[in-house]
Amino acid sequence: MAADAGVIRFQRTSKRYHTPARGEVWALRDMDLVCEAGGLTCVVGPSGCGKTTLLRLAAGLEPTTDGRVAIDGRTVTAPPPGIGLVSQEGSLLPWRRVIDNVALGLEIQKVGRTERRTRAREAIRRVHLPPAVERSLPHELSGGMRQRVALARALCPGPRILLMDEPFAAVDEPTRHRLQDELVRLWQADGQTILFVTHNVEEAVYLADRLIVMTFSRTVADLPVPLARPRDRLDRVFVDTLLAVRRTFAEHVNGLSCDTTS
Amino acid sequence: MTVKRFLVRLALGAVPPIAILIVWHVASVGSVVVPSIPAVVEVLAHPFRAPPTLDATSLASGALVSILRVLAGFALAAATAVPIGLLVGRSRTAMDVLQPTMAAAMVISPIAWIPVAIIVFGLSSPATALFGDEAWRYGLLDRVRFAIVAVIWLGAFFPIALNAAAGARGVREAHIESARVLGAGRRQVLAKIILPGAAPAIVTGLRVGGGIAWRVIIAAEIFPGTRGGLGYMIATAHAQASYEYAFASIIVIGAIGLALDGLLHLAAVRVSRWQPKER
Numbered sequence: 451m452a453a454d455a456g457v458i459r460f461q462r463t464s465k466r467y468h469t470p471a472r473g474e475v476w477a478l479r480d481m482d483l484v485c486e487a488g489g490l491t492c493v494v495g496p497s498g499c500g501k502t503t504l505l506r507l508a509a510g511l512e513p514t515t516d517g518r519v520a521i522d523g524r525t526v527t528a529p530p531p532g533i534g535l536v537s538q539e540g541s542l543l544p545w546r547r548v549i550d551n552v553a554l555g556l557e558i559q560k561v562g563r564t565e566r567r568t569r570a571r572e573a574i575r576r577v578h579l580p581p582a583v584e585r586s587l588p589h590e591l592s593g594g595m596r597q598r599v600a601l602a603r604a605l606c607p608g609p610r611i612l613l614m615d616e617p618f619a620a621v622d623e624p625t626r627h628r629l630q631d632e633l634v635r636l637w638q639a640d641g642q643t644i645l646f647v648t649h650n651v652e653e654a655v656y657l658a659d660r661l662i663v664m665t666f667s668r669t670v671a672d673l674p675v676p677l678a679r680p681r682d683r684l685d686r687v688f689v690d691t692l693l694a695v696r697r698t699f700a701e702h703v704n705g706l707s708c709d710t711t712s
Numbered sequence: 713m714t715v716k717r718f719l720v721r722l723a724l725g726a727v728p729p730i731a732i733l734i735v736w737h738v739a740s741v742g743s744v745v746v747p748s749i750p751a752v753v754e755v756l757a758h759p760f761r762a763p764p765t766l767d768a769t770s771l772a773s774g775a776l777v778s779i780l781r782v783l784a785g786f787a788l789a790a791a792t793a794v795p796i797g798l799l800v801g802r803s804r805t806a807m808d809v810l811q812p813t814m815a816a817a818m819v820i821s822p823i824a825w826i827p828v829a830i831i832v833f834g835l836s837s838p839a840t841a842l843f844g845d846e847a848w849r850y851g852l853l854d855r856v857r858f859a860i861v862a863v864i865w866l867g868a869f870f871p872i873a874l875n876a877a878a879g880a881r882g883v884r885e886a887h888i889e890s891a892r893v894l895g896a897g898r899r900q901v902l903a904k905i906i907l908p909g910a911a912p913a914i915v916t917g918l919r920v921g922g923g924i925a926w927r928v929i930i931a932a933e934i935f936p937g938t939r940g941g942l943g944y945m946i947a948t949a950h951a952q953a954s955y956e957y958a959f960a961s962i963i964v965i966g967a968i969g970l971a972l973d974g975l976l977h978l979a980a981v982r983v984s985r986w987q988p989k990e991r
Binding site for chain 2: 509510511529531533534535537540541542543544545546554555557558559587589603607
């Protein structure tokens with residue numbers, strides 16, 4: 451277990467769904483992937499290629515059809531302790547104020563009210579939200595602020611692993627860039643293992659130290675991203691890397707349908 | 713809202729009651745059936761006085777009996793319908809088993825059950841269950857007849873249960889999953905996600921159920937064999953031609969119904985304040 455602490459391991463992992471319209475659909479097929487402890491792995495691929503399924507299996511929200519997913523060396527059969535999940539917009543509880551949303555994980559762990567408020571305020575501060583928003587309801591915030599709250603909620607209990615499902619897809623570009631910078635800053639400070647799923651190649655290159663290209667429910671490329679940080683989107687090396695990844699992406703993805711029916 | 717706008721709305725809202733009073737006054741002149749407004753006001757002004765011309769208790773006592781009956785049936789309905797509704801909303805099997813019956817039962821007027829309830833429960837009450845032949849000594853407790861409570865329960869149960877089911881079904885899976893990933897078990901998901909998420913729909917169901925309960929009680933009390941309550945007072949006043957008591961009872965029924973709905977409306981506003989306003 452100790453050797454595998456913070457490691458996410460997919461071993462010949464497959465997931466098949468049954469849909470009324472198309473029968474059996476493979477969302478993931480024989481996936482082998484090891485996300486090393488403390489790494490920031492981005493999975494990039496077009497819609498429907500199984501990226502979200504990958505995260506849902508790691509989060510223990512769905513069982514595998516074949517193969518295995520392990521976190522900290524233990525097979526995942528239910529949401530494992532010590533993980534945080536940030537998804538696209540809409541996972542905040544709309545009836546809870548920001549501070550109570552952020553403190554949800556601690557409340558579930560039955561942490562006392564004073565301590566959880568203190569820790570929730572610290573998490574709110576870390577994602578650069580003004581203290582005044584703690585009394586706001588989610589619908590009173592902008593999309594970018596809501597995603598910061600979602601990130602604060604995931605970080606608040608101090609997870610070793612963060613699973614992120616296109617968390618910045620619904621925000622405008624300048625906000626997305628700021629959120630990406632903040633994510634990197636928090637990751638460098640805390641050293642969690644991050645598995646980040648996106649369909650945005652530039653985002654993946656900007657964030658990742660390892661990039662997985664997925665299509666047809668499988669991995670088609672596993673690329674290290676050895677760029678120094680902080681990264682500059684206008685820097686020549688960054689642009690060259692981005693172009694190389696785009697080329698790989700285009701070779702495998704463009705013009706192809708991702709869904710695989712049996 | 714400005715003061716002027718408030719006054720305009722108040723004045724507009726007062727038009728129908730004033731029109732009704734005028735029609736009432738005109739109809740009462742020279743009539744032996746329609747009582748005069750002052751005669752009804754006289755009854756309303758002395759709510760604790762037993763009617764000298766009627767075999768009934770005072771207006772206040774009648775109102776208290778009706779309220780107690782409604783509260784008993786309504787509380788029972790809420791306590792049973794909310795859990796069953798949540799179960800139907802979250803369990804496919806429970807929905808397949810219960811939903812068709814609930815939808816069918818919903819359209820049967822609860823008043824249709826009154827004779828059945830009287831046959832099943834007779835004149836039994838909490839007092840007869842606890843004290844047997846001495847039940848008559850425990851006036852109010854003896855007036856809360858099981859038959860009437862059962863009919864109120866039937867009337868309020870289905871709207872509450874169906875609304876709770878719809879509310880539970882509408883809770884977003886993303887909310888449940890976010891709690892599960894943070895370590896929530898089934899009970900915590902129920903308490904922290906499903907119940908608050910379904911609360912606006914549950915309160916809507918309580919409001920509809922409360923309105924039905926209050927309407928049903930009057931019908932139930934008009935039936936023979938159910939002594940006490942405002943419905944009983946209307947029936948007795950009609951039988952003994954003391955129409956001012958019937959009219960006064962109707963006004964009290966309206967006032968209590970309005971207060972009940974106002975309370976449930978406040979509850980609805982409170983549990984729904986997190987929902988963004990329509991623009």
